[in-house]
Amino acid sequence: LPFIVYFFPVVSFFLSFYLKRDTISVAPVKVTVSGKIEVKRLVSLMSFYGLVTYLAVIVSFNLPFLMKEYHFDTGASGIIISLFYLAIMAPGFILNRVLSIFGSFTKCVSLLCMAGGMVLILLSGNEWILGLGAIFIGFGYGVIQPVVYDQTTRVATPDKVTLALAFVMSMNYLAILLCPTIIDTLQSLFHIHTQQFAFIFNLVITLLVVLGAYYRRHTFLFNDSCDNDKSLKKL
Structure with missing residues (x-):
């Protein structure tokens, strides 16, 4: 049944044939500014986004196995993972308020939130606490996630924004690919068999990134209180 869900887009595919085609020819727009991307800032956004995604997807990859180790009903893991993805969506409704409250500490606080969740999962003896984590x-x-996407639109001229976003979003899938590989390799290398290792390892990395985010809170990558970056005007 979970796999059948992924057939739903077939409905959209067939409906697309009934979309009205716009046959009006559009005059080509003359581009007066050559495309430009601030490569250094783009790379920093890609690296940070890939790392944070790696830290987060541990929930969907390892939580079911950890629940089995805790002797919980593994069927509940599906509900908890659903809550995880619901929580990813929820900030979109209050993002402006979050940014106005935390300003340059937004990423730092968000990472602390992630670290707190990992602690709850590691120390939990209750399914409800696992869900809260x-x-x-x-x-x-x-x-x-949306803050990084927004920042990406500010490191490129309008005609290069799509390309810049494509690079950043590709890190999402790279992190998903690498996460189980890294964890399994380290477990095999050090002969670790507990499923807690994945969360302990990611917790340590998260706390280190929190420190980095705090000390670099006034840089472009971590200063989310700035609506406009003056240096972008040079583009």
């Missing part, structure tokens, strides 16, 4: 991780990631 997953929500914390999802919410923290759900704040960071």
Whole structure:
């Protein structure tokens, strides 16, 4: 049944044949500014977004196995993972308020939220606490994700924004690819068999990134209180 859900887009595919085609020819627009991307800032956004995604997806990859280790009903893991993705979506409704409250500390607080969620999962003896931990991780990631996308639109001229976003969003799938590989490799290398390792390892990394976010809170990557970056005018 979970796989049948992914056939739903077939409905949209067939409906697309009934979309009205616009046959009016449009005059070509003359581009007066050559495309430009601030590569250094784009790379920093890609690296940060890939790392945060790697830290977050541990919930969907390893939580079911951890629940089995805790002797919980693994069927509940599906509900908890659903809550995780719901929490990723939720910040979109209050993002402006979150940014206005935390300003340059937004990413730092979001990472702390993710770290708190991992602690709850590691120390939990209750399914409800596991769910709360997953929500914390999802919410923290759900704040960071759109902020990074917004920042990406400010490191490129309008005709290069799509390309810049494509590079950043590709890190999402790279993180999903690398996450189980890294965890499994480290577990095999050090002969670790507990599923807690994945969350402990990611918790340590998250706390290190929190420190980095705090000390670099006034840089472009972490200063989310700035609506406009003056240096972009040079583009």
